[in-house]
Amino acid sequence: MTLFGKLTWSAIPFNQPIPLIAAAIVMVVILGVLVWVTVKGWVPYLWKEWITSVDHKHIGIMYCLLGLVMLMRGFIDAVMMRSQQALAFHSEGYLPPEHYDQIFSAHGTIMILFAAMPLIIGLMNFVVPLQLGVRDVAFPTLNSVSFWLTATGALLVNVSLVVGEFSRVGWLPFPPLSELRYSPGVGVDYYLWAVQISGIGTLLTGINFVTTILKTRAPGMTYLRMPMFCWTALAACLLIIAAFPVLTATLAMLTLDRYLGFHFFTNEAGGNAMMFMNLIWAWGHPEVYILILPSFGIFSEVISTFSAKPLFGYRSMVIATLFICLVSFCVWLHHFFTMGAGGDVNAVFGIATSIIAVGTGVKMYNWLFTMYGGRIRFATPMLWSLGFMVTFITGGMTGVLLGVPPADFLLHNSMFLVAHFHHVIMAGVIFAVMAGITYWFPKAFGFRLDEGWGQAAFWFAFVGFYVTFVPLYILGFLGMTRRLQHYDVPEWTPWLLLSALGTFILLCGAVCQIVQLAVSIRRRDALRDVTGDPWDGRSLEWATPSPPPTFNFAHLPHVENLEAYWNVKQRAREELRLDRAAPYEDLEMPRNSPTGFVCAFFATIIGFALIWHIWWLMILGLIGAYATFVVFAWRDVPEYVISAEEVARIDSANRAVRQEALLGGQPS
């Protein structure tokens, strides 16, 4: 046994230009950013305001930033896959199997766990406490730990680009392929530890938000007065609490197989790989609802705001959300109808799968009736929402098709399936995230995003989506299976070329999105949101200044009905004055804490050491992590005080602006 375990110089792919160049570029960019930040003297600011921040708004923004960066990484993988398949007719293309396999594995892992999840959780972090009318989440430091553990996972996935290799067995490590015999490299270990560490972060987020939503709402905010997004966040977090331990346990079993010679899923000694399929999908299916339910919540907020109407059939929507939440746990077997479980079992799971569509269908109609009788403004968030509505419905349809066992017997694992899940995740989750980011951006940063570039990004994404994925549906009908590195069937070529063209259109959309951000930052004075309520919003986040102060609300709002802030505005317009301000008091807010960052530092060390079997380093990491916990647990002063004068100063400014906006500057 050597000092560095399995780690040697041969782990660095000196002989392979693509990963090496990619890694070099990434490292140059990271170093460049670090140097720039240091030279500019921003390190103390970043450390105090962001890295050690326990403010849910800052953590939410960091989550979204991480998600967007990883979305780009995952998209680059996608471009490589589409171009490889476009070139690989009777040819090896430009990516040999051992690279191509890593790329599709990384693409799936990154897009679901390190792009979509951080984006959704980031929006939840930023929005939920504001919508509930509270000052922070239930456990602010734990929230910071969650974020940094997620970042650790993302870091480990990216380290695998340079040191060693990533998993080559797909985004879910199905044994026996993922067992030591068939995957002796460190790829699967990178996957396991990255997902385990970030999964613990996600579980903590679930616990944090369920507690926040159940226990810390503003006075008067009963369950049936919560905005729809909070309901969907609650449902998603309940799913996280129920499903993520299953993932942790399943991956732990695979880890035991690989590290300690256990036989849970091996071919030998009575292992049963089929059990892995059951367990991983018992997490995996709820996982997609963890992503899509908050997306539905975002669309509900956006459609209602931009139609200038309350959400239609709110109670029905709540029931539909909880219905989906429950049924999503009863359908996992539809991922492997083709294992031959028999007519009864397949039929029951097939029908359960289509039953979920009832809940989604109800939502679709309620959004439709929300628009009915409204005054619809087609701002960027609304465009994303409409694009979602007309697109998602057919994505749901192809999903139900795959849920009909005899149809699945023809389509299982085909390009039709690939098209289906991109259909619902891209037109569902990614469109929602884009709508949500555009919608809440002014709240977070105090200025709106540029409309023109935003609309261009939407149209490229919308058209690009169809051009990319409709050909994949057709390829499914032509019998093409997923994950092929090369192929010999001439009928597939035109569709693969068309799909690659679609990816290029999507790339234009991504470029527009980046340009939009740059243009908006440059024109931020023209786009400034002075009122704190740029869209004529209806829920409590719009009652705060943009960006909101650390404490969110000077006084916890008293909620009297479903549309808390709309109600306040209406009353102010009727009574020609704002509600009288209650006397201000000192506020206690949680102190910043480096716990999350330090935890993540040690988690990275532990993960890396475990991947490469460097046991002494792992022990050091564990000691460090334990010491961090002890220091945090025995801290003396968990909170600091914001003086009543400071609160009064910030709140009076906000009230003056509201007065101006709502009542045209009349004195109250």
Add this chain to the structure above:
Amino acid sequence: MAPWRGIADHCRLTTAIVFGALAVPEPGFADSILAPAGPVGAGDRIILLDATFIMLAIVIPTILATLAVAWWYRASNTRAAYRPDWTFSGRIELIVWSIPTLVIFFLGGVTWIGSHRLDPFQPLSSAKPLEIEVVALDWKWLFIYPQQNVASINKLVVPVGTPLHFRLTSASVFNVFFIPRLGSEIYAMNGMTSQLNLQADKPGNYFGLSAHFSGDGFSNMHFSTIAVPQAQFAQWIAQARGQGSVLDNAAYRILLRQSVTAPYTYRGVQRGLFDAVAMQKLPPGEGPSADSGAPRPIPGVGQ
């Protein structure tokens, strides 16, 4: 065939799907699951199309209604009535819950009947089927004809019009056995035996593949299925008996190594080989030889 030509052909077919005129498969679309060459594929296809049309009946109006409502109630349309307080209607909620529920009831019936009628383990008819044993290996398919006592690698020859009864297992990792034009896929898994009943009604050469990723050589793991008249099948068997080696224990061990290969046949098979594999009496596939962590080339590629 020029790519644009293919696109034109397939566009016609896509149109055909939309209008439901799929009774006659279009030329140039030969390998589609929508142009089945046997009863199982045809049964699967009917369920697929039925389910699609049942759902389209409600999906298309909903999409059109969404677009129409969004357009009519645009803020700039002064003729549209603004009803900011219209937020609930019990009657509409009833309809909103019933429409998808009724569709799912209907679809649930299709699912229930289809799942039972097209269960892959179900024999197709009372006629005596041809037995074929399938072993998925890294990265090739082994087909054993126990009644004829021959075996074939990466080439499946079957008689037209005869029910085929497959028993499948895997020597190493999971794979899915799939001949798109004959219908239903089924997993091949180590330590387990799955079954599949198919039948080819038309002579032809049908593309077959693995539909579950199985490692670096996965893309090479396809085979041709050649459906021929009974007499020709007998001829092929006779020919296979006359050449090649015998698939015994030692020959099987060579197959356990990771490799890709062109089709060939064995003139005989050791009795009970399939059961020995399925019951794990023989060792599993070897996997990659070196534990280097660095990417490895696939054995056999380019040979």
